[in-house]
Amino acid sequence: MENIELIILFTGKRKCGKDFICERLNNQLQPQLCEIIRISEPIKSEWAKKLNLDLQMLLSDGPYKEKYRKDMIDWSDEIRAKDYGFFCRKAIQKATKKIIIVSDIRRRNDIKYFRDTFDDRIRTVRVSCPDEVRIARGWKFQSGVDDVESECGLDDYTDWDLKIMNDGSVDVNQIIEQIVKEFKLDDYLII
Numbered sequence: 001m002e003n004i005e006l007i008i009l010f011t012g013k014r015k016c017g018k019d020f021i022c023e024r025l026n027n028q029l030q031p032q033l034c035e036i037i038r039i040s041e042p043i044k045s046e047w048a049k050k051l052n053l054d055l056q057m058l059l060s061d062g063p064y065k066e067k068y069r070k071d072m073i074d075w076s077d078e079i080r081a082k083d084y085g086f087f088c089r090k091a092i093q094k095a096t097k098k099i100i101i102v103s104d105i106r107r108r109n110d111i112k113y114f115r116d117t118f119d120d121r122i123r124t125v126r127v128s129c130p131d132e133v134r135i136a137r138g139w140k141f142q143s144g145v146d147d148v149e150s151e152c153g154l155d156d157y158t159d160w161d162l163k164i165m166n167d168g169s170v171d172v173n174q175i176i177e178q179i180v181k182e183f184k185l186d187d188y189l190i191i
């Protein structure tokens with residue numbers, strides 16, 4: 001983890017396009033230098049082990065993960081209550097590259113964990129998108145998921161290094177250019 005130079009934390013509501021933007025950014029950066037990690041990965045792998053489920057299905061973006069989302073939130077919150085950095089630590093421990101993109105920051109304590117551990121190597125990005133666009137992308141309000149801390153905990157957080165509107169009106173290449181410029185990632189781009 002001493003090797004890490006920069007960790008970019010992405011956050012935003014369900015279906016705002018966090019994962020989409022992170023994948024596009026990562027694809028433009030040199031693979032030996034940059035990687036995406038997901039806090040949901042250790043949550044899902046522990047959950048899959050516990051219930052003997054198919055981890056790959058759980059990791060994919062589809063109805064399978066939605067079926068278990070609420071139960072995973074409730075269960076992982078029990079673990080966080082004892083150790084708020086548990087899943088963040090597990091996720092970052094596997095990282096090996098210099099530039100780390102975290103695609104699914106959801107809580108103030110997630111930011112706190114990274115801030116306390118990596119200090120000025122952290123950058124934060126808030127991705128936004130109107131509800132009607134999220135709906136068009138498959139979002140449907142779900143009680144116990146959309147009205148709990150994992151969705152709303154960062155609604156009134158304001159200390160973002162960068163805010164992005166991903167409503168489809170801006171070309172995603174422009175969004176990536178903006179991120180590269182803001183965080184001085186030019187040296188890491190694929191030439």
Ligand SMILES: Nc1ncnc2c1ncn2[C@@H]1O[C@H](COP(=O)(O)OP(=O)(O)OP(=O)(O)O)[C@@H](O)[C@H]1O
Nearest residue numbers: 013014015016017018019020021061137166168172
């Ligand atoms: N700018 C965009 N242009 C076209 N499609 C997009 C754009 N942003 C997101 N999408 C599509 O919208 C869907 C939801 O995006 P994505 O999975 O990245 O959201 P998310 O914020 O990671 O959601 P969740 O929190 O549910 O994991 C995906 O199918 C993705 O391809």
